[in-house]
Amino acid sequence: MRVLRAIGVVVVMLGSAAAADDWPQWLGPRRDGVWREGGIVEVFPKDGAVIRWRRALGAGYSGPVVAAGRVYVTDRELRGGRSNPGDPFSRGRVPGVERVVCLDESDGRVIWQDEYACEYTISYPAGPRASPLVAGGRLYTVGAEGHVRCYEATSGRVIWQTRLGADSSLTPAWGYSGSPLIEGNKLICLGNKKSVAMALDKETGQVLWRSLTARDAGYAPPTVIEAGGRRQLIIWHPQALVSLDPETGGTYWSEPFEVRTDVSVATPRQEGDLLYITCFYNGSLMMKLDRAAPRATRLWRRAGRNEYNTEGLHGLMCTPFIKDGHIYGVCSYGQLRCIKLDGGDRVWETLAATTKDGRPQRWANAFIVANGDRFFMANELGDLIIARLSPAGYQEISRAHLIEPTNRDAGRAVVWSHPAFANKSVYMRNDQEIICVSLAAP
DSSP: OHHHHHHHHHHHHHHHHHHOOOBOSTTTTTTSSBOOOOSBOSSOOTTOOOEEEEEEOOBOOOOOEEETTEEEEEEEEEOTTOOOOSSTTOOOOBOEEEEEEEEETTTOOEEEEEEEEOOBOSSSOSSOOSOOEEETTEEEEEOTTSEEEEEETTTOOEEEEEESOSSGGGSOTTOOOOOOEEETTEEEEEEETTEEEEEEETTTOOEEEEEOOOSOOOSOOOEEEEETTEEEEEEEETTEEEEEOTTTOOEEEEEEOOOGGGOOOSOOEEETTEEEEEETTTEEEEEEEOSSSSOEEEEEEEOOSSSSSOOSOOOSSSOOEEETTEEEEEOTTSOEEEEETTTOOEEEEESTTTOSSSSOOTTOOEEEEEETTEEEEEETTSEEEEEEEETTEEEEEEEEEOSOOOBOTTSSOBOOOOOEEETTEEEEEOSSEEEEEEOBOO
């Protein structure tokens, strides 16, 4: 009996270890913005959150990812005594290097790092945008100027490398930003106006197909959904929402949707047979997916008169979250809003989660991640908020200030990097450091 009890204890311990989630790509394991670990704090400790470790880091907007006891993040360092332009909208030629850094999850020590020369020609030139991706023992990264690299995740050995557009004139104004995804044997990347979507062989980097041309590729991560009996690759560029066959790059359907200043950014979200997108200037679009075939029709669209007088939801960076017939997201001036899935009518809004003084602030942001029946929201002020979101309103449960906003490209100090949630911890970065904070329940 003692042996059986001991075996039972070991099984429970192994089961608990196995339950720990990694965060190996954009928006987590299933790319849906849901953190599924249990045993997480209900409220932050009164004497402050427990910082497990912190490590110096260069600048960048890319979020960290976590897999198999490692943390991966990309950044940028200037070279030649140069500095970035005073006007973040300027597009000069600034020498520097992009870096890929691998850290030990337990203590933050550097296990390996790689760097490569990368002259920036983009606006908002702090650093890389796209979150890395870990799959099958390999790490895939996409740099702001289109450098794609595949590493052996444990050692940092470069397996292959390529560039999405060697001609810098093709680089989108704010850089290559769409976090890549794995689909079968393919690494799918958001490209440029001549090849909006690209599929590379994940083993070799060879181009398998190119698809779509547009005024610009935009910045929304490629997304795969299942609808109409098919897997569909959703590409949202500044002129249309498009569904492709991920095997060939052929078009299933396309819905025109003109986006001002090419800011198609937020990740498209599926809810059953509905597909939703939102953008800063042009508001929201809801598509109805056909259940029998890879087709779709427009269900509704909501747009205000301008960026100040808006209807529904005019999101920018925040990937919206859909729950129980409602959509939650951050609007054009920081308003955390709840709108109805059916028609887009606004239910409520608040600035409590996003701005310092409760006043509207252009592009103010918070990222929304679900955990059980509540949400963890990392705002641009460096706060992490635990809250409940429902049609009844915004209910803040607890808040902790975890990291300093250091990026000033927006004309104010902000953190615009999506955190990772894994190992009962949160991993957040700014332009100076990356930190790991325990979120384990006492």
